[in-house]
Amino acid sequence: MTEPLPIDEALPALLAALGQRGMAVLQAPPGAGKTTRVPLAMLAAGLPARGRIVMLEPRRLAARAAAERMAETLGEAVGQTVGYRIRGEARTSAATRIEVVTEGILTRMIQSDPELPGIGAVIFDEFHERSLNADLGLALALEIRSALREDLILLAMSATLDAGPVAALMGDAPVITSAGRAYPVETRWLPRPLGPDARLEPACTDLVRQAIEETTEGGILVFLPGEAEIRRVEAALAHGLPAGVTLCPLYGAMEFAAQRAALSPPAPGQRKVVLATSIAETSLTIPEVRVVVDAGRARRARFDPSSGMARLVTERVTRAEAEQRRGRAGRVAEGTCYRMWAKGEEGGLAPFPPPEIAAADLTGLALELALWGADDLPFLTPPHPGTLAEARALLAALDALDARGRITDHGRALAGLPLHPRLGHMLIRAGFTEPAARLAALLADRDPLRGAPPDLALRMAALADPRKVEADTPHRVDRPTVERIRAEARRLQRAGSGRDAGLTLAQMAALAYPDRVGMRRKGDAPRWVLSGGKGAAMEPGLPLSAARLIVATDLDGDPREARIRQAVDLRETDLRAVLGHEIRTREVCEWSRREGRVMARRQEVLGAVVLEDRQWPDAPPEALARAALEGLRQIGLPWSPAARRLAARAALCRRDGADLPDLSEANILTTEDWLLPHLTVRKSEADLKSLDLVPVLQSALGWEGQQTLDRLAPSHFETPLGRRVPIDYDGEAPGIELRLQELFGVTVHPTVGPKRLPLRITLLSPGGKPVQVTMDLPGFWTNSYADVRRDMRGRYPRHPWPEDPREAEPTTRAKPRGT
The missing domain is CATH 3.40.50.300 (P-loop containing nucleotide triphosphate hydrolases)
Structure with a gap:
């Protein structure tokens, strides 16, 4: 029954x-x-x-x-x-x-x-x-x-x-x-939030000890984000526990016998404290649990499409997860739930965790969709198009998809392996050898040498001989993880067969991570640019920190510059042997801000990694001109006074409706056809700063435009004496300066532009000093000239000051002495 x-x-x-x-x-x-x-x-x-x-x-x-x-x-x-x-x-x-x-x-x-x-x-x-x-x-x-x-x-x-x-x-x-059955569960919160510097493990340890002291019956289920936190809390609790209280960790990577121990009923008179990940939230029955301690954290996989990297992040639990955990305390009897946060913080919890399809690496999903032959499946949450596109780009790099995005025979083989396509690709290309199978299993599992330098070869050595690694280094090898990796490697080796390609560890890593081949940047700091375009770094002074080329097999996924957690040194000859078909020759002609000149280079590249860089002596003139144009956009146009006057004349006519091109700096720099013919021989910043813009502007105007401009907005005003006075178009109104006597006899005010704007005339004394500014010369003769005449006659008696300037002859000369 x-x-x-x-x-x-x-x-x-x-x-x-x-x-x-x-x-x-x-x-x-x-x-x-x-x-x-x-x-x-x-x-x-x-x-x-x-x-x-x-x-x-x-x-x-x-x-x-x-x-x-x-x-x-x-x-x-x-x-x-x-x-x-x-x-x-x-x-x-x-x-x-x-x-x-x-x-x-x-x-x-x-x-x-x-x-x-x-x-x-x-x-x-x-x-x-x-x-x-x-x-x-x-x-x-x-x-x-x-x-x-x-x-x-x-x-x-x-x-x-x-x-x-x-x-x-x-x-x-x-x-x-189904309504279910749940006994009442008392919830106890912290009296105040944990401070920003509080560490999770000590705080959780204290809360577990409090739960042991305040409750007397039933097992205690403690929720922690991962194995590392479980082990640290277990070590902290191991000393000073009351008699009859035993500790049992529970996480997915444990051996099944240890998992059984956590799931089995406690011995009579014993009280069990189970330290578990989210694996214990549902499905599993843990007997006699009446107390839950929730550390309030969950670990999730997050994928950043901009970096192409997935990483595990520790986040606050959601309200749904917190209720799931709380409910574990009320399955068999009334219970108690200790929450490691203050009651007032619950309003800030998200309602539900995100679905994995919205946050995870979609490479495997993209491969399954390609194998199925359609991607319009009825998903509850459709995959993000950008993340899916990144996944398909990786599959194409792994030869799993052809140029039209269809699955290849190699892709079908990858889909049949219980591995991420990266690792399956490496395993097949290596011929299912023991080293390849061990590397695939290692990269798919947790690190057996946590805390060790980021040296992949050291991990492989630990798989081969844990005792020797522990004897030769200060690092402790996680034996259960090693055994699990070995067992998985044996299974993977049996999954297929092929010719032993004789690949090195670094070559196998490069096959799995063609987008994470790193070239060391210039400088002392151990920083690399990865073939996928992102940056990566490690601590200085480590065995790999001086390596020119590496393959980064584990990164923390930081979008700015990822921290390298595992990598292997790579020789360029080994790289060319396995990824030579991906190496491209490109010719680059660009403006170097640092050098202040055009740089023409012929390069061999693997993605963003430049393997070889040499001069490109016969770069075509158009490429040189385009690079120089980019430099001109950075330093700005070298305007001369003549060029500014020409552009100002055109701007005046355009404002008044004339059909002339826009000669503003922004438009000149974006209209390549105007500048490129003048830049083919200009390679340095000094060359660009000496560029004469007047021919550039004239070619932009064309012959008809120049004729229109000269007619509507001439560059000079011709005086009655035939002298050409330059017109200044930079002010509020176009203007000229000339001696008052030179305009004797002029009865119509001069104008420019399509709308016949009056010139702003600055009338000068015989000594060249301004005496009047006018935009109505006939009005000046009628209203103001008499006062100016009285003043000027005393100062400049040898110069003519007729009573009626409109009838006088223009002149720039003084009267002969004695007259």
């Missing part, structure tokens, strides 16, 4: 919906029993009528645990009616009707045979976690059900997800809700 669970009440409605519609969404809180009850209930009800039930779990531990729990309910061994398949391990038989798998395995099933023979139902458990594989799996399953298998039963099960959008995606599938 099995123990009643809250989900039991919802099972009749769920089974009816699946029988009638073939699809449904089940909402049930953690602890309701959906993972282990629903597949068995479907099987008992004859759903599906034919074929087995495949249930997806986001984690290997959860898949194995769910299968074992269901088999135990049936009184059978795992592998009979209920089995499981996870990476590297399978427990199934011909009698298996319920198969629990990790999410990526369903994708492989679909891509191998889209009709899914022998499968009658697919259950997506914990769909609220929105893993990339689950989103892809559901999208593919919906396509299959629509086009090939109308009888395929699909069920999405979730604890916290808003079911409406999922149900709509599934053709308005019925939503079944």
